Amino acid sequence: DVKVTQSSRYLVKRTGEKVFLECVQDMDHENMFWYRQDPGLGLRLIYFSYDVKMKEKGDIPEGYSVSREKKERFSLILESASTNQTSMYLCASSLGTAYYGYTFGSGTRLTVV
Amino acid sequence: RKEVEQDPGPFNVPEGATVAFNCTYSNSASQSFFWYRQDCRKEPKLLMSVYSSGNEDGRFTAQLNRASQYISLLIRDSKLSDSATYLCVVVNAGNNRKLIWGLGTSLAVNP
Numbered sequence: 001d002v003k004v005t006q007s008s009r010y011l012v013k014r015t016g017e018k019v020f021l022e023c024v025q026d027m028d029h030e031n032m033f034w035y036r037q038d039p040g041l042g043l044r045l046i047y048f049s050y051d052v053k054m055k056e057k058g059d060i061p062e063g064y065s066v067s068r069e070k071k072e073r074f075s076l077i078l079e080s081a082s083t084n085q086t087s088m089y090l091c092a093s094s095l096g097t098a099y100y101g102y103t104f105g106s107g108t109r110l111t112v113v
Numbered sequence: 114r115k116e117v118e119q120d121p122g123p124f125n126v127p128e129g130a131t132v133a134f135n136c137t138y139s140n141s142a143s144q145s146f147f148w149y150r151q152d153c154r155k156e157p158k159l160l161m162s163v164y165s166s167g168n169e170d171g172r173f174t175a176q177l178n179r180a181s182q183y184i185s186l187l188i189r190d191s192k193l194s195d196s197a198t199y200l201c202v203v204v205n206a207g208n209n210r211k212l213i214w215g216l217g218t219s220l221a222v223n224p
Contacts, residue, residue: 040216041216042200042214042215042216042217043157043200043214045211045212048211058211090156090157101147101159101162102157102159102212103159104156104157104158105156106155106156107155107156
């Protein structure tokens with residue numbers, strides 16, 4: 001089975017800190033995605049990447065950036081954390097097209113204080 | 114109108130019951146459809162794809178109605194372990210890497 005691993009299950013950071021969320025997948029998937037999930041708002045796409053060094057903005061990229069230096073790793077960066085970025089962050093990967101579905105990591109629950 | 118809409122529930126059913134959820138979508142050009150399951154405080158997991166001809170996987174049946182623009186998920190002989198949130202996902206034509214997610218339908222199966 002594809003495994004998507006997120007580096008932290010829970011994180012608490014202070015307002016203004018630079019925060020790195022790491023995601024690694026082990027099945028050579030081309031596509032990787034970062035979502036956040038909030039009650040009443042569902043899953044919202046932040047950024048995605050089709051290949052190494054490629055990235056595209058999702059629906060809510062403001063306040064975030066990403067890095068994909070290696071195919072297996074996709075990092076989400078909060079440049080200056082704010083309290084409204086407190087959320088569950090989910091990384092996903094997929095092979096080729098979305099027809100195959102996504103495999104998600106177990107998520108990182110980030111609290112910004 | 115939201116692109117993908119689901120009744121949030123909760124649906125409370127006894128063990129052994131049959132329960133069905135619908136999900137409506139607004140883009141008639143939508144290409145493919147999925148159901149995901151998400152347990153409390155866990156990540157979503159792919160439950161099944163939804164094909165034009167309908168498909169079945171054990172106690173689960175998924176159907177697509179393109180004319181009325183909805184998909185459905187039927188669960189027969191509900192188990193306690195079926196308690197979860199069921200997310201409907203739609204992929205629109207021309208952008209097959211970007212999924213449109215519903216907010217989910219909550220199911221509680223009671224003893």
